[in-house]
Amino acid sequence: MNPSAIPASPSSVRARCADLGLQPSRRRGQNFLADANWIAKVLRVAELPADRPVVEIGPGLGALTAPLLAAGLEVYAVESDRRLVRWLEDTLGRAYPDHLHLLTGDAVEHPQAAAPLSGARALLSNLPFAITSPWLDALLTTPAPLPDPLVLILQEEGAARLRAAPGRKDYGPSAIRAQLAYEAGASHPVPAAAFEPRPGVPSRLLRWSLQPEPRLLTPAEVRLLRSLFRHRRKTLASALRRELPESLRESWEEHLRAAGYDDRARPAEIRPEDWWELFVAARAR
Numbered sequence: 001m002n003p004s005a006i007p008a009s010p011s012s013v014r015a016r017c018a019d020l021g022l023q024p025s026r027r028r029g030q031n032f033l034a035d036a037n038w039i040a041k042v043l044r045v046a047e048l049p050a051d052r053p054v055v056e057i058g059p060g061l062g063a064l065t066a067p068l069l070a071a072g073l074e075v076y077a078v079e080s081d082r083r084l085v086r087w088l089e090d091t092l093g094r095a096y097p098d099h100l101h102l103l104t105g106d107a108v109e110h111p112q113a114a115a116p117l118s119g120a121r122a123l124l125s126n127l128p129f130a131i132t133s134p135w136l137d138a139l140l141t142t143p144a145p146l147p148d149p150l151v152l153i154l155q156e157e158g159a160a161r162l163r164a165a166p167g168r169k170d171y172g173p174s175a176i177r178a179q180l181a182y183e184a185g186a187s188h189p190v191p192a193a194a195f196e197p198r199p200g201v202p203s204r205l206l207r208w209s210l211q212p213e214p215r216l217l218t219p220a221e222v223r224l225l226r227s228l229f230r231h232r233r234k235t236l237a238s239a240l241r242r243e244l245p246e247s248l249r250e251s252w253e254e255h256l257r258a259a260g261y262d263d264r265a266r267p268a269e270i271r272p273e274d275w276w277e278l279f280v281a282a283r284a285r
Contacts, residue, residue, distance in 0.1 A: 005091060006061060006062045006063060006065075006066040006091060006092070007032075007034065007061050007063070008033075008034065008035070008036045008039055008063055009034055009035070009036065009196075010034045010035075010196040012034075013032050013034045013061060013196040014196060016061055016087075017061075020083050020084075020087060021083070022081075022083050022084070024196075024197055025081075027130065028080065028081065028128060028130075029058070029127075029128020029129055029130055029131070030060065030081070030128075031126075031195040031196070031197060031198070031199045032060045032061050032063060032126075032195060032196055033060075033063040033064065033126055033153075033194060033195060034063070034194065034195055034196035035193065035194040035195075038190065038191075038194040039063050039064065039067065040067075041188075041205075042064065042124075042151075042153065042205060043064070043067055043068075045151070045186050045188060045205055045207055046122075046124055046149070046151040046207060047149070047207070048068070048073065048122045048124065048149070048151070049120075049122060050071075050072070050073070051120075052119070052120040052121050052122055053073065053074035053075065053076055053115060053119075053121050053122070054068055054073050054074070054075050054076070054121065054122045054123065054124055055075075055076050055077070055112050055113050055115050055121055055122070055123040055124070055147055056068070056075055056076070056077040056078075056113070056123070056124050056125060057077075057078060057107045057111075057113070057123070057125035057127055057135065058078070058079060058080075058107060058125060058126060058127065058128060059075075059077040059079055059084070059088060059102075060079070060084060060126065061084065061087065062087075062088055062091065062092050063126075064124060064126065065077060065088065065092055065100070066091075066092060068124070069092055069095070069096040069099050069100060072099075073099070074099045074101070075099060075100050075101065076101045076103070076112070076113040076114050076115040076121075077100070077101070077102050077103065077113055078102075078103045078104075078105055078106075078107050078110045078113035078114070079102065079103075079104065079105075080104070080105065080106055080107065082104060085102060085104045088100070088102055089102060101113070101114050101115075102114075107131055107135050108131055108134045108135050108138050109138070111135055111138040111139040111142050112139070112142055112144050112147065115144060116144075117143060117144045118144070118145065119145070120145065120148065121145070121147050121148075122147050122148065122149055122150075122151070123147035123149075123150050123151065123152075124151045124152075125151070125152055125153065126153040127152050127153060127154055127158075129154070129155040129157070129158055132154060132155075132158040132161075133158075133161075133174055136162075136174060136177070136178065137177075137222070140177050140178075140181060140216060140217075141216075141219060141222075146181060146210055146214055147210075148209060148210035149185070149207055149208060149209050149210070150182055150206075150207070150208045150209075150210070151205070151206070151207050151208075152205070152206050152208075153190060153203055153204070153205050153206075154203065154204055154206065155199065155201050155202070155203055155204075156189075156201060156202040156203060156204050157170075157201065159187070159203075159204035159206055161174050161175060162174060162175055162178045162179075162206070163175070163184055163187070163206070166268065166269050166270060166271050166272075167268060167269055168268070169268075171268050172229050172232070172268065173222065173225045173226050173229055175272070176225065176272045176275050177216075177217060177222070177225075178208070179272045180211070180214070180215040180216070180217070180272050180273075180275075180276055181210065181211060181214040181215065181216060182208035182209065182210055182211060182214070183208060183209050183210075183211055184206070184208055185206075185207040185208055185209055186205070186206070186207040187204060187205070187206055187207075188204065188205045189202060189203070189204055189205075190202070190203040190204060190205050191203075215276050217279060221279050221282075224243060224244075225275065227243050228240070228243055228267050229267050229268070231243075231267065232266060232267050232268050233266070234266070235263060235264055235265065235266055236256065236261075236265050236266055236267050236269075236270065237253065237263050237265075239267060240252055240253065247285075248282055248285065251281055251282070251285065252278050252281070252282070255274075255277060255278055255281055256270070256274070256278070259274045259277070261274075
């Protein structure tokens with residue numbers, strides 16, 4: 001098959017799915033990019049460096065994979081649907097055997113696909129909503145270098161959760177962890193008409209750059225952070241009494257007062273950088 005057969009319109013996506021015996025699954029988040037103009041815009045916004053491979057999560061029918069390979073980029077992709085894997089192998093795999101590295105598997109188990117454990121890489125994904133949080137959690141605990149840039153098409157709810165500022169109702173551990181590791185950049189709404197089948201909710205394209213010194217929480221620190229946010233309606237002082245031993249609680253309270261917070265502050269009011277300082281202080285004890 002010729003890579004030019006990669007579908008890039010609603011009618012061609014429907015026809016290809018029919019050929020493959022594929023009924024797009026809402027559970028899998030199979031809303032395929034199906035607009036040539038938007039595919040081109042995603043790649044322009046991505047500004048992927050030419051000197052590093054690209055990790056792609058869920059390449060689907062190859063709408064983004066094909067132009068990446070045509071531009072000479074090496075692509076490491078992970079796809080869970082075996083019918084789509086066979087399609088990609090028969091088209092793009094044959095056309096670019098040295099540049100496409102395709103892994104059949106779960107993106108949460110393989111958050112950077114089959115990419116080597118060393119060296120710079122970028123990441124691009126039309127990311128299924130259902131795996132946004134667990135995939136990000138896996139990415140931020142991966143032993144491999146983090147990708148830069150990170151370019152994601154997300155449902156608006158997932159995008160808002162990552163971009164949320166302190167004090168917002170959707171601000172929580174996901175926003176804190178993402179913003180400690182990455183700096184938010186371009187943000188563009190993506191219309192439902194750009195996908196086939198059309199999603200019932202809006203989407204957003206985000207481009208984030210890796211911080212010069214990304215700050216990563218340990219699994220134990222992530223568990224503690226989540227525990228504290230389970231008490232988000234209570235003051236942080238009250239939550240700390242539930243979750244921390246007295247000696248560490250007193251240290252954290254001192255750091256919070258020094259950072260300008262009073263005893264009425266709630267977990268969702270604490271800035272990412274101040275959460276980081278709290279955990280750094282705990283590590284030093």
